[in-house]
Amino acid sequence: MTHPLATLARELAAHSVRYLLIGVSGANLYAPAGQAVFITKDFDLFLPPDPDTLVHAWTASERAALELWIGDEPLETPRDRWLAERVIAQRALVRATGASDFQVDLTWVMAGFAFEAVWQERREFMIEGVPVPAARLLHIVESKRAAGRPKDHLFLATHKDALEQLLRKPDHS
Amino acid sequence: MADELERADRLFEEAQAFARTYRFEMTDEYRALIERVEAMPQNQPGADKSGPWRGSAADHRAFVDASSGPRRM
Numbered sequence: 001m002t003h004p005l006a007t008l009a010r011e012l013a014a015h016s017v018r019y020l021l022i023g024v025s026g027a028n029l030y031a032p033a034g035q036a037v038f039i040t041k042d043f044d045l046f047l048p049p050d051p052d053t054l055v056h057a058w059t060a061s062e063r064a065a066l067e068l069w070i071g072d073e074p075l076e077t078p079r080d081r082w083l084a085e086r087v088i089a090q091r092a093l094v095r096a097t098g099a100s101d102f103q104v105d106l107t108w109v110m111a112g113f114a115f116e117a118v119w120q121e122r123r124e125f126m127i128e129g130v131p132v133p134a135a136r137l138l139h140i141v142e143s144k145r146a147a148g149r150p151k152d153h154l155f156l157a158t159h160k161d162a163l164e165q166l167l168r169k170p171d172h173s
Numbered sequence: 174m175a176d177e178l179e180r181a182d183r184l185f186e187e188a189q190a191f192a193r194t195y196r197f198e199m200t201d202e203y204r205a206l207i208e209r210v211e212a213m214p215q216n217q218p219g220a221d222k223s224g225p226w227r228g229s230a231a232d233h234r235a236f237v238d239a240s241s242g243p244r245r246m
Contacts, residue, residue, distance in 0.1 A: 003223075023218040029222050030211065030216050046186070048191055062186070107195045117237050123211075123216070123218055124219065125220050126219060126222065127221075127222050127223050132222070136207065136211065137207050137210060137211050138211065141199075141207060141228075142199065145199055147212075153187060153197060154237070156195075156197040157195050157197070160206065161201050163206045163207065163209075167206065167209055167210065
């Protein structure tokens with residue numbers, strides 16, 4: 001069964017959308033196979049604050065059979081540059097949802113970082129044959145520190161221990 | 174079952190209280206740890222992450238299933 005993120009990533013690539021996987025789901029990518037991962041219910045995609053990119057991201061999401069939401073309402077149509085400019089100006093979060101509770105947040109905010117700086121040092125991994133660009137683990141952790149929400153504190157409190165355990169494993173020392 | 178739910182609720186509340194007061198400091202040790210993990214062969218550009226990804230998705234489904242179960246009021 002294809003993971004819905006692989007399907008979305010394929011469409012984003014087809015539409016030349018620059019994005020970065022960030023947040024807990026991004027940090028999980030650095031865990032090796034079989035290693036415990038942090039539970040998160042969504043995937044955070046960091047986008048540059050560019051209306052054209054956003055329109056292409058919306059199109060890619062639709063082609064991946066995802067529904068787009070802004071708050072509790074479906075994102076209005078037409079999903080064009082005019083709407084994208086307003087969404088960016090309001091720094092509104094657009095969420096893409098699909099089957100099996102698949103949930104992706106399209107965001108322009110990565111606390112403490114601008115998109116281009118993170119993009120320059122991105123790491124591209126492969127998921128089911130599809131390239132998925134992710135932020136550096138260091139940037140993800142630094143951003144969690146900068147965001148400082150309770151859920152970020154919980155992540156940071158346990159993440160260092162998880163890395164130490166990972167490096168203690170004989171296969172990874 | 175009720176005891177387990179009570180225990181889960183208590184742990185959740187403790188975690189919330191901890192999160193409200195925890196203050197994280199980025200240390201050189203933590204930074205070095207992260208750099209070591211980033212430098213691992215399996216974390217180099219182009220590495221296939223399909224394996225751990227499936228594990229994560231399965232964990233997510235288990236979490237969703239557990240969250241949607243009956244909850245004691």
